[in-house]
Amino acid sequence: MTNLTTAFGTLYHPQKALLVYKADQPQNASYYIEAYDLDREGKPMNAHPLSLAEANSLLKALQTAERKKNGLLTLSGLMPKNxxxxxxxxxxxxxxxxxxxxxxxxxxxxxxxxxxxxxxxxxxxxxxxxxxxxxxxxxxxxxxxxxxxxxxxxxxxxxxxxxxxxxxxxxxxxxxxxxxxxxxxxxxxxxxxxxxxxxxxxxxxxxxxxxxxxxxxxxxxxxxxxxxxxxxxxxxxxx
Known part of the structure; x- marks a missing residue:
């Protein structure tokens, strides 16, 4: 079988998995998020509540990806002196x-x-x-x-x-x-x-x-x- 891995460009390795729970009460729309670290084989381990630091890190990653997609305020050259x-x-x-x-x-x-x-x-x-x-x-x-x-x-x-x-x-x-x-x-x-x-x-x-x-x-x-x-x-x- 032909190895097509290199044809996909950048290779990404799984780092973390999130499991989202929702309260089973119509009047209570609260959520609980459980985070899992992944080992080198991609198997989940170390289950724990998603921390604020992890949530902020995820938010920054998503914002960076969105900014790269939209390109707003990117530089086309050197930073303008003004x-x-x-x-x-x-x-x-x-x-x-x-x-x-x-x-x-x-x-x-x-x-x-x-x-x-x-x-x-x-x-x-x-x-x-x-x-x-x-x-x-x-x-x-x-x-x-x-x-x-x-x-x-x-x-x-x-x-x-x-x-x-x-x-x-x-x-x-x-x-x-x-x-x-x-x-x-x-x-x-x-x-x-x-x-x-x-x-x-x-x-x-x-x-x-x-x-x-x-x-x-x-x-x-x-x-x-x-x-x-x-x-x-x-x-x-x-x-």
Whole structure:
């Protein structure tokens, strides 16, 4: 008989077997899981209740397999220098920063702010596949866990930093690389129309309409004195 073992690729050896028991009571849906270690011949031994450590190890293995299958936040090259933190297991997200720069912004017509090239402060972004939050920082020369965060000086942003994307479609594929993930979220943010304040949250000192009127198309640097501290630091974004 022909040995076909090598045709199947990676060879896996059995390590553990689980036996799941369910309570025989309709009103009690509790379960009990018994774990067995397997010897070199694959025979079960050492029966014992599944421990928390074993359950966590199994969870991590399943999450790793799922992440490899989906490919979300995988690297297509070197780690981008502006990435501050990356979580790739359960509920993956990325935190990155952008320097003070000029970017085209679009404003809803009834605000009376002309759309155009606007200067903005350095920003810190935190995004998952489901949503994005943005914060301002005054100095991005050396960002640490203790770097203080400020409210992002934009319309459409809640007090906690979450961005209301309105009708903007989430175009983040489940196998999105980290580089594309960052690019797509920033494009979605900057290509949306800034239209209103969220729940009466005032993100800057003074009049936000007058602020952006003075910046749109003028080339003036963003006045850092207008930023309002939100009492958080970068470490509060890392969960």
């Amino acid at each position: 990435v501050l933190h990356l979580k790739t297991d359960h509920n993956p997200y990325a935190i990155w920063h952008t320097p003070a720069q000029s970017v085209p912004l679009f404003f809803k017509q009834d605000l009376g702010i002309p759309s155009g090239l606007c200067t903005m402060p350095a920003l810190v972004w935190k995004a998952s596949k489901k949503g994005i939050a943005v914060y301002a920082i005054k100095d991005d020369a050396e960002i640490t866990l203790d770097t203080p965060l400020y409210h992002a000086p934009f319309f459409n942003v809640y007090a906690d930093g979450r961005v209301c994307m309105g009708n903007t479609q989430n175009s983040i594929p489940k196998d999105c690389s980290l580089e594309d993930f960052i690019r797509l979220w920033q494009e979605a943010f900057y290509n949306s129309y800034f239209s209103h304040l969220m729940q009466n949250h005032l993100p800057v000192k003074g009049n936000i309409v007058q602020l952006w009127k003075s910046l749109s198309g003028t080339g003036k640097p963003f006045p850092a004195k207008m930023l309002i501290a939100n009492q958080y630091t970068l470490k509060h974004l890392i969960q």
